[in-house]
Amino acid sequence: MTVLLGPNRYGKAETRVVRVTRDGDVHRLKDCNVSVSLSGEMEDVHLTGDNAAVLPTDSQKNTVFAFAREHGIGEIEDFALLLARHFTDSQPTIQHARVEVEEYAWERLAGHSFVRAGTEVRTAVVHSAGTGGAESVVSGLRDLVVLNSTDSEFHGYIQDEYTTLPPTNDRILATEVTARWRHRGTGADFAASFASARACLLEAFAGTYSLSLQQTLYAMGRRVLETRPELCEVRLAMPNKHHFDVDLTPFGLDNPGLVFHAADRPYGLIEGTVLTGDAPPASAAWE
The missing domain is CATH 3.10.270.10 (Urate Oxidase;)
Structure with a gap:
């Protein structure tokens, strides 16, 4: 009997990131949950435990936070595409990235005061094979x-x-x-x-x-x-x-x-x- 490694991916799930943009006394708030899944040349890590092709999931989490600081979070689809392209373009062993973002809405009470806007959640899932490669965007909502x-x-x-x-x-x-x-x-x-x-x-x-x-x-x-x-x-x-x-x-x-x-x-x-x-x-x- 032949046993083979099938499709696989790995990543950091549910990184909660809150980004505050401070425009004087008026602040803007983005509250998101970001999940990353990467795939590519992962045969060795599964078959022999060789981690040379693996970008640690902790690094993926840190990238979410760093990109939130450097680029801000505008529309969640754009943020997800930015992350997905980064992972595939910067790591030669990563050939496909899936990034899912959930956004929790807040309504402004005053310049820097907010109230959570019900239970509805905005969603986005992007797939990217890197700049110039195949990409897709699925937007939506739940609840x-x-x-x-x-x-x-x-x-x-x-x-x-x-x-x-x-x-x-x-x-x-x-x-x-x-x-x-x-x-x-x-x-x-x-x-x-x-x-x-x-x-x-x-x-x-x-x-x-x-x-x-x-x-x-x-x-x-x-x-x-x-x-x-x-x-x-x-x-x-x-x-x-x-x-x-x-x-x-x-x-x-x-x-x-x-x-x-x-x-x-x-x-x-x-x-x-x-x-x-x-x-x-x-x-x-x-x-």
Whole structure:
């Protein structure tokens, strides 16, 4: 039997970096979580323990901090590309870099005072084979909680011997959106692109009379692609955050769609991809 080394990568995961930009009494804050994965000529370190090709993960962590100081952190896609290109261009044994960045938003209270802006997280994943090599950018967000209190139905589905869910012509539709969208290249205005894509998701969610969460998912992805020509693919994961009418008849009360129990689990999980007809192959962009 022949045993071979397969695909592999290594890196420093979840380096938390906070960058403060001080413009007199008015400060700006960037709060990020950065994960780096590198791959290349790593056969010897796996097979014989020879570390000559290995850039220590501690060095990767230090690079994140040093680049935050030297270059600042603007759009997280640009920061991720800067890091990825550095690792592949500066180390001959590193042929591919994957950098993932999560950004936690803060809202300004005063010149140098901030409050955390909810639970929503902005995300970016870049892959780079170095300057002049293949690159990809996937932007997105997670933990975006949205709810429609009406204009949602669910009926006409398969009913078998285990079905107890009654059809409904009026229900609460709530979900926690994880969305990622793939760029056609690496030269976009990432700030404008993100703001517009996020707005498209929200507009489509609010403006779609929903007969299923799948229908809403498709409408959201389609709105993004029809609005943003620099994007070619959207992937969405949307758990159905169920809200059930509470039976108040034991207390002599009716409940005409006013009081609900918000159940956290189990939940339906709806996932889907929406893409343009001319979308280039994704290769490793989503990994």
